[in-house]
Amino acid sequence: MVTNSAPDLSVRIGSLTLKNPVMPASGTIAEGMTQVIDMGRLGAIVLKTITPDLRQGTLPPRVAEYRDATLFSIGIPSKGPDYLLEHTLPAYAACDAPLVASVSADTAEDFGKLAAYISDPRIAAIEANISCPNLKADGRAFGMDPEATREVLERMVAATRIPVWAKLTPNVGDITVFARVAEEAGCEAVIVGNAILGMAVDAEAMRPRLGNVMGGLTGPAVKPILLRMVHQCAKAVQIPVIGCGGITGGEDAVEYMLAGATAVQVGTANFIRPHTMTEAVDWIADYCTRHGLSAAREITGALRPLHAPATAPTETV
Amino acid sequence: MPDTALSPAPEACAGFPIEEALCEIVSNDAVNAEYRLMIARAPEAALRARAGQFFHLLCPATEAGQPFLRRPMSIYRIDPARGEIGFLYKVTGKGTRGLATLRPGEMLNALGPLGRGFTLPADTRHVMILGRGVGLATMAPLARLAAESGAAVTAVLSARSPELVMSRGELEAAGARVIEVVDTDGSSAPEEMEPRLAALHAERAFDYIATCGSNRLFRLARGLARSWGIPGEIALEQHMGCGLGMCYACVIPVALPGGGEEYRRVCWDGPVFTLEEAKGW
Ligand SMILES: Cc1cc2nc3c(=O)[nH]c(=O)nc-3n(C[C@H](O)[C@H](O)[C@H](O)COP(=O)(O)OP(=O)(O)OC[C@H]3O[C@@H](n4cnc5c(N)ncnc54)[C@H](O)[C@@H]3O)c2cc1C
Ligand SMILES: Cc1cc2nc3c(=O)[nH]c(=O)nc-3n(C[C@H](O)[C@H](O)[C@H](O)COP(=O)(O)O)c2cc1C
Numbered sequence: 001m002v003t004n005s006a007p008d009l010s011v012r013i014g015s016l017t018l019k020n021p022v023m024p025a026s027g028t029i030a031e032g033m034t035q036v037i038d039m040g041r042l043g044a045i046v047l048k049t050i051t052p053d054l055r056q057g058t059l060p061p062r063v064a065e066y067r068d069a070t071l072f073s074i075g076i077p078s079k080g081p082d083y084l085l086e087h088t089l090p091a092y093a094a095c096d097a098p099l100v101a102s103v104s105a106d107t108a109e110d111f112g113k114l115a116a117y118i119s120d121p122r123i124a125a126i127e128a129n130i131s132c133p134n135l136k137a138d139g140r141a142f143g144m145d146p147e148a149t150r151e152v153l154e155r156m157v158a159a160t161r162i163p164v165w166a167k168l169t170p171n172v173g174d175i176t177v178f179a180r181v182a183e184e185a186g187c188e189a190v191i192v193g194n195a196i197l198g199m200a201v202d203a204e205a206m207r208p209r210l211g212n213v214m215g216g217l218t219g220p221a222v223k224p225i226l227l228r229m230v231h232q233c234a235k236a237v238q239i240p241v242i243g244c245g246g247i248t249g250g251e252d253a254v255e256y257m258l259a260g261a262t263a264v265q266v267g268t269a270n271f272i273r274p275h276t277m278t279e280a281v282d283w284i285a286d287y288c289t290r291h292g293l294s295a296a297r298e299i300t301g302a303l304r305p306l307h308a309p310a311t312a313p314t315e316t317v
Numbered sequence: 318m319p320d321t322a323l324s325p326a327p328e329a330c331a332g333f334p335i336e337e338a339l340c341e342i343v344s345n346d347a348v349n350a351e352y353r354l355m356i357a358r359a360p361e362a363a364l365r366a367r368a369g370q371f372f373h374l375l376c377p378a379t380e381a382g383q384p385f386l387r388r389p390m391s392i393y394r395i396d397p398a399r400g401e402i403g404f405l406y407k408v409t410g411k412g413t414r415g416l417a418t419l420r421p422g423e424m425l426n427a428l429g430p431l432g433r434g435f436t437l438p439a440d441t442r443h444v445m446i447l448g449r450g451v452g453l454a455t456m457a458p459l460a461r462l463a464a465e466s467g468a469a470v471t472a473v474l475s476a477r478s479p480e481l482v483m484s485r486g487e488l489e490a491a492g493a494r495v496i497e498v499v500d501t502d503g504s505s506a507p508e509e510m511e512p513r514l515a516a517l518h519a520e521r522a523f524d525y526i527a528t529c530g531s532n533r534l535f536r537l538a539r540g541l542a543r544s545w546g547i548p549g550e551i552a553l554e555q556h557m558g559c560g561l562g563m564c565y566a567c568v569i570p571v572a573l574p575g576g577g578e579e580y581r582r583v584c585w586d587g588p589v590f591t592l593e594e595a596k597g598w
């Protein structure tokens with residue numbers, strides 16, 4: 001049933017309807033992007049994670065290039081919640097897209113308090129960044145422990161009427177455990193996921209390349225891993241899964257959606273091709289037209305089996 | 318961390334002053350054993366670049382593969398009449414080796430113009446430029462800016478040896494008086510330069526200093542600016558992710574007026590900082 005009208009790109013994330021499934025990943029856009037692209041064309045605008053306190057972030061150098069990937073160790077340089085409310089939100093007021101805040105804190109209580117503090121009508125959803133590698137704790141984070149994850153998310157859900165999304169870390173054994181915890185805690189969506197903990201060494205200088213030794217691996221090289229995790233999580237929970245990791249265009253976004261994602265987030269690609277997100281929106285529309293789909297949401301989970309179920313292999317590798 | 322009032326005012330979803338400019342290469346030739354000059358035909362937005370600003374360049378692949386991130390390069394020449402921009406760059410690693418392969422007629426993807434450039438005080442009459450190495454690329458447009466606003470320019474070019482002195486022609490074309498100092502005869506040593514510069518100041522007082530490219534020159538410039546009671550600026554470098562103030566990779570510590578320090582983004586709050594904010598490296 002090929003229709004002639006433009007495909008409906010809107011997707012539902014819990015109680016929110018986004019005009020399309022494409023949004024930036026937290027920490028990868030700032031006001032500067034509004035000087036390059038029309039951010040009002042995006043499904044949502046996800047803002048950089050903030051903490052209750054002011055933070056400087058990690059020691060430079062903070063970035064190392066690694067073939068089809070980058071390693072960043074930024075920490076969370078945070079100007080605190082008042083800066084978010086007074087400066088960051090107004091900077092996007094002219095953009096016709098819902099704003100999603102992202103929070104992190106040292107304790108579960110503080111996650112809850114921060115969510116309550118920033119509960120402002122201008123914020124459409126709050127992401128819980130439980131997945132940022134806590135480099136001080138040797139890379140461990142709240143998001144690596146199901147009970148710590150549950151406590152953080154339950155406190156946030158109790159503290160605010162704004163929908164809470166949980167951003168999961170891939171640095172765990174079975175990520176579906178964490179997706180289920182998020183669903184049980186009352187989150188309206190899970191983002192799968194954050195950066196993969198990594199490290200880069202300069203052989204000639206015999207030194208680490210990053211001031212902080214460890215950092216988050218992001219970019220195209222991580223896509224197969226996050227794609228697999230999105231697929232697993234989408235089967236494990238009813239709430240929408242938002243795919244994130246190595247997306248460089250509409251085709252990557254559609255792969256994530258076929259694997260089960262309802263929407264996607266674009267990170268590192270924004271640094272290299274600032275038009276990646278807006279071009280991805282156009283690409284998805286074109287994909288729908290080419291495949292006779294009247295709505296982008298029909299892509300979600302539409303992955304066809306390679307083999308008939310009876311003949312499918314049972315081993316995982 | 319408290320924000321800086323220096324960030325450009327956000328014009329959310331208004332115009333798009335920063336572009337991914339597609340520029341056709343006009344020439345890309347070696348100027349000496351280490352440096353190349355690349356001239357490219359640029360669209361309107363790129364030609365609005367100001368002295369001290371930079372572009373973030375997508376570098377072509379070489380046999381070592383595609384450089385993943387863009388590479389920051391200062392604007393070296395802005396020629397609105399010919400519709401051209403130019404970069405003076407040192408071939409060092411994967412990215413700049415890729416740039417060196419670009420042939421006339423091929424396209425360069427240059428994101429920009431980016432960052433905060435030099436701010437010459439309105440009544441400036443005599444500018445001192447102290448530059449070394451790669452830093453000199455940043456200085457040529459400043460000399461033009463100064464000349465256009467009616468200021469005289471004295472540019473001191475420092476290099477390891479006489480053959481490595483660059484930008485002399487570009488600076489002289491902009492109307493600057495050029496003085497060369499080199500390591501090989503010791504004239505580039507700060508203790509040699511200081512009395513020479515003081516003599517120039519006595520002859521015709523400087524009222525603004527700009528520097529880049531060397532820690533020694535920075536300390537010399539800051540010392541002179543302080544003792545003469547004049548403002549000065551420095552262009553700094555740091556490894557970058559986005560060039561658009563988004564990733565916070567490119568931070569450097571700056572000194573705060575009331576004591577203490579905080580991180581600022583070289584790509585967005587800089588790359589030009591005041592001599593008093595900048596810290597040695
Ligand atoms: C604002 C700014 C303006 C600059 N202007 C010029 C210029 O006009 N001419 C010129 O020759 N060089 C300039 N540089 C330095 C230039 O960006 C680096 O030499 C270049 O990025 C090296 O890339 P590469 O792949 O060849 O080297 P590699 O050493 O292989 O680079 C590896 C990584 O480190 C980064 N890197 C290495 N050195 C530097 C550096 N000094 N500054 C920032 N990042 C670096 C690269 O971008 C890359 O991500 C400027 C740097 C900045 C920050
Ligand atoms: C420079 C940088 C900063 C980031 N900051 C944050 C952050 O503040 N909060 C967060 O939840 N994720 C942060 N991330 C992770 C991204 O949101 C995203 O999950 C990750 O980069 C994977 O996506 P990508 O491969 O498309 O970049 C950051 C990533 C980068 C590269």
Ligand code: FES
Binds near residue numbers: 556
């Ligand atoms: S390079 Fe990303 S903030 Fe400067």
